Amino acid sequence: MNYKKLSAAAVAAGLFATGYAFAQDAEIATWAGFRKGAVSFTFDDGAPSHVSDAAPLFDKYGYKGTFNLVVNWNPDWSGFGNMAKNGHEIASHSNSHGNNMSGEEASSKKNIEGHIQQKYGIITVAYPNCNVPNESAVLQNYIVGRICNGSWQGGSDDMGKDGPSNWAKVPAIMTGSQGTNDIQGPLKSTVNKGGWVAFLTHGFSGKNNGSATYSPTDLSTIEGALKYAKENDKDVWVAPMGHVAMYIKERKASKIEPQDGGAAGTMSFKLSHSIADNISKYDYPLSIRVKSDWSKVEVTQGEAKLESKVDGGYIYFDAVPNEGTIVVKNANAAPESSSSAEAPTSSSSEAAVSSSSETSAIHPSAFENRGIAAYVDNNGYITVQNAQGMKITVFNSLGNVVRTTKGIGCEQKVYTGAKGMYIVKIGNNAKAVNIK
Numbered sequence: 498m499n500y501k502k503l504s505a506a507a508v509a510a511g512l513f514a515t516g517y518a519f520a521q522d523a524e525i526a527t528w529a530g531f532r533k534g535a536v537s538f539t540f541d542d543g544a545p546s547h548v549s550d551a552a553p554l555f556d557k558y559g560y561k562g563t564f565n566l567v568v569n570w571n572p573d574w575s576g577f578g579n580m581a582k583n584g585h586e587i588a589s590h591s592n593s594h595g596n597n598m599s600g601e602e603a604s605s606k607k608n609i610e611g612h613i614q615q616k617y618g619i620i621t622v623a624y625p626n627c628n629v630p631n632e633s634a635v636l637q638n639y640i641v642g643r644i645c646n647g648s649w650q651g652g653s654d655d656m657g658k659d660g661p662s663n664w665a666k667v668p669a670i671m672t673g674s675q676g677t678n679d680i681q682g683p684l685k686s687t688v689n690k691g692g693w694v695a696f697l698t699h700g701f702s703g704k705n706n707g708s709a710t711y712s713p714t715d716l717s718t719i720e721g722a723l724k725y726a727k728e729n730d731k732d733v734w735v736a737p738m739g740h741v742a743m744y745i746k747e748r749k750a751s752k753i754e755p756q757d758g759g760a761a762g763t764m765s766f767k768l769s770h771s772i773a774d775n776i777s778k779y780d781y782p783l784s785i786r787v788k789s790d791w792s793k794v795e796v797t798q799g800e801a802k803l804e805s806k807v808d809g810g811y812i813y814f815d816a817v818p819n820e821g822t823i824v825v826k827n828a829n830a831a832p833e834s835s836s837s838a839e840a841p842t843s844s845s846s847e848a849a850v851s852s853s854s855e856t857s858a859i860h861p862s863a864f865e866n867r868g869i870a871a872y873v874d875n876n877g878y879i880t881v882q883n884a885q886g887m888k889i890t891v892f893n894s895l896g897n898v899v900r901t902t903k904g905i906g907c908e909q910k911v912y913t914g915a916k917g918m919y920i921v922k923i924g925n926n927a928k929a930v931n932i933k
C-alpha cells in the first residue's frame with residue numbers, strides 16, 4: 498500500500514519537475530501537414546499525353562505526380578523539363594525499355610539528368626515490365642525502385658507508414674484496361690489505415706500516348722481521385738514518389754530535441770538526422786508541432802522565417818532537418834507594430850520556403866511598390882491588388898505551385914483552397930497569407 502502511494506507521489510513529483518520540458522514537447526508528423534495517409538501517382542513511358550493532359554489536370558488541383566521516362570523513346574524533354582520546374586518529379590524508366598533494365602540503372606539516371614534539372618536529381622526508377630533488375634545497382638543510384646501490381650487485392654499492395662519492406666520493390670497499383678479503374682477504393686482504405694499507396698498509369702483513353710499504348714486509363718478516373726483527395730485535403734497527402742520516400746526516410750531517422758538557453762519567451766529545437774547524402778540531399782521539410790498555449794508565434798530556422806499556424810493547443814510548422822536551430826517566439830510577449838492595411842487577414846509572418854528550387858529564389862519583401870497587395874478576403878479567396886500585367890504564382894505550404902496567372906485589373910481573386918499558409922509571388926515580391 499505504502500509503496501504504491503509513494504510511487505504515485507514520485508511520479509507526480511517527476512511530472513511537476515519536468516513541467517517546463519513538457520511544455521516543449523515537439524513531435525514530427527507521420528505525414529506532411531499531419532495528414533492521415535499518403536498517395537503517389539506515377540506515370541510510365543513518357544507519353545505525350547502526360548505533358549498535354551496529365552500535367553494540366555494535376556495543376557488544376559495543385560498536385561504533383563511522378564513521370565518515368567524511357568530515354569531512347571525520345572520523350573518531350575522540354576515539356577517534361579517544364580513539368581519538373583513546376584514541381585513534378587521526373588524519374589527513370591530505363592534507356593531501352595528492354596525486358597529487364599539490368600545494366601541501365603546508373604546510365605539511365607545520368608542520361609535523364611542530362612536533359613532534366615530538378616532539385617533532387619533523378620532519384621526514383623520504375624522497372625520496365627515490372628522486372629526487378631540488379632537490386633544493389635538500383636539502391637546505389639535511387640531511393641526508390643518501383644515494381645507494379647495488376648490489381649488491388651484488398652490492401653495487400655499498399656504500404657504502412659514506414660513504407661515498403663524493400664525500397665527496391667516499392668509496389669504500385671496499375672490502373673486502366675489491364676489494371677483497375679478503382680483508385681478511390683484503395684486510396685480511402687490506405688489513408689484510413691495511415692499508410693501510403695502508389696498508383697501506376699500509362700497513357701489515357703483517346704489521347705496521344707505515343708509509345709505508351711498499354712492499359713490506357715480514363716482521364717476522368719484520375720480526376721475523380723484528385724478531386725476526392727482535394728476534398729479530403731486534411732487527411733490525404735498527395736506527393737511524388739521520391740518526395741514521400743524522402744519524407745519517410747527522414748522522419749524515421751530524425752529527432753527533434755528541445756535546446757537550452759534561448760531568450761525569454763522563446764523555445765528552441767534542433768531537428769536532425771544522420772542519413773548519408775549519397776544519392777540525394779535529404780532536406781525535404783518535415784512537419785512539426787509543438788504543444789503550447791501561446792496564441793501567436795513567430796518561427797524561424799537559422800536565417801529563414803517559417804510559416805506557422807496555431808491550432809488546438811499546438812504550433813504547427815514545416816522545418817528542414819540539419820538546417821540550424823528552430824526558434825519559436827511568443828509574438829504576444831513583445832509589443833508589435835500594427836499589420837499592413839493592405840493585408841488585413843494575414844496575421845502571420847512572411848516566409849521563405851525552402852522545399853523547391855522555384856520557391857527558394859523568393860525573397861520576401863514588403864510589397865511596397867505600386868501598392869501591390871495580397872490578402873485573403875472574407876470568403877477565403879487569396880486576392881491581389883495592383884498586379885496588372887505581373888506574373889502571379891501561388892505556392893502551398895510545401896512549396897508546390899497551386900496557381901499561376903497574370904495580373905488583371907486593380908483587384909483580382911486568384912485562388913481558394915484548403916486552409917493553411919500560402920505564398921503569393923507577384924513579380925519579384927512575395928507574401929505569406931493564411932486561408933483560415
Ligand SMILES: [Zn+2]
Nearest residue numbers: 541542625626
Ligand atoms: Zn513501361
